[in-house]
Amino acid sequence: MPTLKMLDVTKSFTQTPILNVDSLYLKTSGIYGLIGPNGAGKTTLLKCLCGLLFPDTGTIFIDDERLSLTNHAEILMKIGSVFAQSDTIFNLTIDELLETHYYFYKLKRPRDWHTVLDSVGLKVPVQTKIGDLSLGMRQRLLLAVAITHQPEFLFLDEPFNGLDPDGVLIVKQLIQKFAQDKLVIITSHDLTDLQAVIEHVLIMTAGSVHPITSVSEIENNYPNGLADYYQAIVHDKKK
Numbered sequence: 001m002p003t004l005k006m007l008d009v010t011k012s013f014t015q016t017p018i019l020n021v022d023s024l025y026l027k028t029s030g031i032y033g034l035i036g037p038n039g040a041g042k043t044t045l046l047k048c049l050c051g052l053l054f055p056d057t058g059t060i061f062i063d064d065e066r067l068s069l070t071n072h073a074e075i076l077m078k079i080g081s082v083f084a085q086s087d088t089i090f091n092l093t094i095d096e097l098l099e100t101h102y103y104f105y106k107l108k109r110p111r112d113w114h115t116v117l118d119s120v121g122l123k124v125p126v127q128t129k130i131g132d133l134s135l136g137m138r139q140r141l142l143l144a145v146a147i148t149h150q151p152e153f154l155f156l157d158e159p160f161n162g163l164d165p166d167g168v169l170i171v172k173q174l175i176q177k178f179a180q181d182k183l184v185i186i187t188s189h190d191l192t193d194l195q196a197v198i199e200h201v202l203i204m205t206a207g208s209v210h211p212i213t214s215v216s217e218i219e220n221n222y223p224n225g226l227a228d229y230y231q232a233i234v235h236d237k238k239k
């Protein structure tokens with residue numbers, strides 16, 4: 001069973017602390033929604049969890065293994081992630097991105113890439129430059145790439161961003177199919193799409209994480225579900 005733990009983790013880029021997590025323990029598999037206002041530190045937290053950023057203080061355990069500079073490449077093999085799109089890959093073709101990814105993860109290359117692309121409903125020639133895809137098409141492609149090595153953990157930063165309704169449905173189904181016995185964390189400001197796919201909720205405000213709550217508990221206690229829960233925690237508003 002995949003587990004994640006953060007203890008006394010802090011991170012700053014300037015004098016102001018961005019992350020200040022005393023204790024966070026995700027000990028059951030499933031889909032977690034990570035929500036909170038702009039700038040609360042959600043992306044920073046996910047980047048620390050997958051070793052793209054190193055905290056200033058504190059410890060992170062992935063499956064009880066302490067994340068460090070020496071084991072971080074090995075631990076990265078257990079993780080798939082999609083962050084906001086950087087234009088550094090825009091000049092690559094789909095074919096080149098997939099080749100590079102399969103090479104890095106030492107995966108057996110399929111005869112052609114169509115099964116990978118079909119899994120996210122993409123029907124485009126593999127010679128297409130990534131920069132020529134629409135935002136939603138790139139989201140789907142990067143998700144397909146992120147799960148090719150069958151990671152135990154999947155971190156998705158705003159996966160529904162730029163997707164049309166068909167794209168949202170495909171991505172939701174893909175996440176749900178993938179998530180069995182895995183641990184998935186999704187950030188999103190679209191609370192309706194998020195609520196339909198997650199089982200647990202993590203709210204962040206000003207770098208701190210509030211206690212984990214289950215979606216069923218929220219639905220039992222708040223008439224408008226996640227939207228009301230968000231207001232209650234972030235703005236201290238009554239149900």
Ligand SMILES: Nc1ncnc2c1ncn2[C@@H]1O[C@H](COP(=O)(O)OP(=O)(O)OP(=O)(O)O)[C@@H](O)[C@H]1O
Pocket residue numbers: 013014018036037038039040041042043044045
């Ligand atoms: N590399 C960096 N250098 C300086 N400041 C940074 C850097 N990365 C993030 N920050 C700052 O840290 C704060 C938290 O950013 P982060 O992206 O983690 O928030 P977020 O909760 O994901 O926000 P959003 O909902 O807007 O995506 C912001 O004020 C941001 O400007």
